[in-house]
Amino acid sequence: MNPAIPVEYGLVLAGLLFATGLAGVLARRDLIFMLLSLEIMLNASGLAFVVAGAHWGTADGQVMFIFILAVTAAEVAVGLALLLWFHHMHQGLDADKANEMRG
Amino acid sequence: MNMLFIITGAVALVSAVMTVTRSNAIHALLYMVVSLLSVGMIFYILGAPFAAALEVIVYAGAIMVLFVFVIMMLNINRSRSEEKQWIRPSAWTGPVILTLTLATELVYALWPGTNGAFPILVISPVEVGISLFGPYLLGVELASMLLLAGLVGAYHLAHHIGPARDREGDRL
Numbered sequence: 038m039n040p041a042i043p044v045e046y047g048l049v050l051a052g053l054l055f056a057t058g059l060a061g062v063l064a065r066r067d068l069i070f071m072l073l074s075l076e077i078m079l080n081a082s083g084l085a086f087v088v089a090g091a092h093w094g095t096a097d098g099q100v101m102f103i104f105i106l107a108v109t110a111a112e113v114a115v116g117l118a119l120l121l122w123f124h125h126m127h128q129g130l131d132a133d134k135a136n137e138m139r140g
Numbered sequence: 141m142n143m144l145f146i147i148t149g150a151v152a153l154v155s156a157v158m159t160v161t162r163s164n165a166i167h168a169l170l171y172m173v174v175s176l177l178s179v180g181m182i183f184y185i186l187g188a189p190f191a192a193a194l195e196v197i198v199y200a201g202a203i204m205v206l207f208v209f210v211i212m213m214l215n216i217n218r219s220r221s222e223e224k225q226w227i228r229p230s231a232w233t234g235p236v237i238l239t240l241t242l243a244t245e246l247v248y249a250l251w252p253g254t255n256g257a258f259p260i261l262v263i264s265p266v267e268v269g270i271s272l273f274g275p276y277l278l279g280v281e282l283a284s285m286l287l288l289a290g291l292v293g294a295y296h297l298a299h300h301i302g303p304a305r306d307r308e309g310d311r312l
Contacts, residue, residue, distance in 0.1 A: 042145050042186065050149040050182070054156055054175075069165050069211065073172055077156050084179055091186040096263050096271040099191045100279070103272065106198055107283040111290030113203050117210045118297035124214055125301050131163035136141075137291065 047088030056080035066118050068130045072113070079109045144245055145185050151238050152178040159233060165211050169204060170235040176200040190265040210225055282296075 054077060061074030083105040090098015120130065127134045155175035162168035180195035272280060 042142060042149055046142075046145060047182070047186065050152065054179075057153065057156045057160055066158065067165075069207070070160070070162075070168060073168060073207070074160055076161065076172070076199075076203070077175070080176065080179055084182065087183055087188050087191050088255070089187060090262070090263065091188060094261055094263070096267040099188050099263060099268045100271050100276050102188075102191050103194065103268075104279055104283055106194060107287055108201065110198065111286050113206055114290045114294040115297070117206055118294040120210060121213065122297050122301055130214070 042059055042091075044088060047091075048085060051081045051085035051088060054078075054084065057081075066132050068123060071084040071132060072116050073119065075112070075116075076109065079105055079112075144249065145182065147241065148178050148181045148185065148245060151175075151241055152182065155235070155238055164231075166208075167231055169207055169211070169251070170232065171238075172207075173200050173204050174235050174238045174242070177239070181242055181245065187262045189262065190268050 042074055046083070058074045058077030058081060061077065062071050065074065083102045086101040086105065088099045090096065090101075123135065124130055152175050155171040155178065158171040159168045159175060162171065176195060176199045179190045180200070183189075183192035183195055
């Protein structure tokens, strides 16, 4: 265990970063900003894993961070392709324009 | 070391809030890169140098470059005068100040004599690698399948945008 930094500090920081990202997803309507806020949220969850791994002195936290990294890379690739597709169809990035789906 | 952590965490939080509240996408990206760099610094302080390196290379490097590419593709028709307006000092002073804070911390941490800045317990890349290809081997395979699916999905979506653009190009 790493005694110099209390685990609470790291978890509080991860929670605040996650809340920032969540507020961004909820408040912003621009798709690029929504994707960026998702990045912040995924990054905060990875930070929480690394903090926990450092607290217990195991490598598992960093392993989970690497998995989150892979998930993020796949999500960004598909998300940005969808964003280009959306811009092509609606001539803009306003998420409220995607309201013609009746299901 | 505790102080280093608090300052870096404050930089990460401030730049994340600035990312969410900007109106210009490129300015938001600048703050986002600072936020990712400071989270990488936190990983280093926590004794996870491998995660810190991956954070800088993959997040602040590769993923942010993808965002920059997409914003560049969507902003093709903007004029030059608007671009001049974008690089006025008020756009970059904020990220520069935050980055200089991080750079000062880095210099302090690497300065000879400040051994207190280094974590007591470092989880080396060797341990991470052994764990990754030992008990987590199935997870690595699943992650590779996920990345392949992401690649195929992104190619499929971009492929179907392509023909319309080509037809426009033919008309020109």
